[in-house]
Amino acid sequence: MTITQLQYVLAVAEHQNFTKAAQKVFVTQPTLSMQIQKLEDELQVQIFDRRKKPIQLTETGRKIVVQARNIVNESDRIQDIVDQQKGFIGGAFRLGIIPTVMPTLLPMFLNNFIKKYPKVKLKIEELNTEAIIERLKEGHLDAAIAATPLELEGIKEQVLYYEPFVAYIPKGHRLDSEEKLDVESLDLDDMLLLEDGHCFKDGIINLCKASKNSDADRFQLESGSFETLIKLADEGLGMTLLPYLHTLDINEAGKKNLKMFKEPVPAREVSLIYNKSELKMQIIEALRTSISGVIKGAIAFQNVKIISPLSPKKNTNEKAGL
Template identity: 35%
Template sequence: MNIRDFEYLVALAEHKHFRKAAEACFVSQPTLSGQIRKLEDELGTSLLERSSRRVLFTDSGLQLVSQAKRILAEVKTFTEMASLQGKDMSGPLHIGFIPTIGPYLLPLIIQPLKKAFPDLELFLHEAQTNQLVRQLEEGRLDCIILASVAETEPFIELDMFNEPLMMAVPENHPWADKTELDMVELKGHTVLSLGDGHCLRDQALGFCFAAGASDDDRFKATSLETLRNMVAAGGGVTLLPQLSVPKEKVKDGVSYLKAVNPTPSRKVVLAYRPGSPLRKRFEQLATFISKTVNISQ
């Protein structure tokens, strides 16, 4: 057996589907299936129940999946330690971003990062918070950039910036000409929001609920751009992170206002595993990003 066999096993446990697991490992389905069967022969035990149309692991298989995850995490740490034999800011770095940060932060930092650290090889991954946390725990990501939430408490967090949330309303809305909106004015109104799984949903709604607003349960967006388009179509009002807001006050049917009393915001952090030997690299990266991103409070 080898490390690649463990990767196949963990991928199959995560995706519970041979084709999807094979795609995640960049191999053909017959290759992955054959290696799993070869691993079973070598271990002398069945890892899967093959009578079912679904991928079901035996008790022995589940135990070995857990051990395989630990082994892969140790291999990841070993690789990180080896990479430190060179410069702090050189070599591969796998970074995860949540969808409400990645599309707006990356255009601001990618070129400056490449210029400042030409020897750093960046691999960028986008997923929701719970997926990123799991991938970080399993060693498949080196660090993640997201809004600080309870799920990141087991990790070390490096604060980068506080990002205000701005009110977005249709351009013909009674509030559209305002430059600021007191949050108390939301009382009795409904707001559009993202669907479950987005940490921004809970963060934004927390401020809205405190102001006396309610969630519009007739619609749940899958992205900030869907929210923006719904506002432009006159479907309601919402809060959007400042990085996603254009410089113009009114653009494409949406008017943007600064929300005040209080100003809703989220803390954007870089999180990494406590035992990672790449601490200095993460600290340099977090400092660079916080200096590069211009956030006006």
């Protein structure tokens, strides 16, 4: 049994096709098939059911893939140890970022990061939280930036910053005259939300569930972008909530419609998340340092309440003096 054979097995398990898997690992299809067959003969088990289209893992094959992924990850750690010992920060690094963080955070740190660490070859993907978790567990991402807490087995979370929720309330709205908002004033009936799949939407619903207006099944409109939500609000179709960093680029007219919440300000926790195997930690730490360096100047709120994207019970967790 070799590491290379296990890498071939993982490629076929991912692509469910021998030809595509061979292309992925840069060998010919006959070479890949022969090595996998050799492994199956050695183990005296069938890893793949080749009769099905697309190719499927057998019950035993599924267990082997889980262990193979662990072994391949651990073998990669040897190079990590060498790189860290040499102080080398470089190589390919796959980073996932959720859509509600990508457009605001990425421009803040990316240029400085690639100049400071030119040997790191970043591949950045915009993915929702569900896709990020799946790809992290399967080893297709090295790290990700997402709203937390997620509290998932095998995934570590390193908090980057706490980002307050800001209300966008157009003229003539029932809350227009309020200087600062109470969470209890929110009502999902006139709330414009992002479409399903965005964890920021889930955080808003959890926030509203904590208030007296907790009917999460009634809302008017959903959209895929904050820009659209703002335009809909300006048309008198309701109000919306925005992440604080997104409000920095709103035009002066739009800024007049922004309202902060009373303390403790509801906020989301944004973290760098990665597999517990801690591969490529030198790059992860470089990312954390780069982001922390720029974010401190942008967010300076002292008393916030963290709203979880997953469970309303997290609404009781307060972070003070941050």
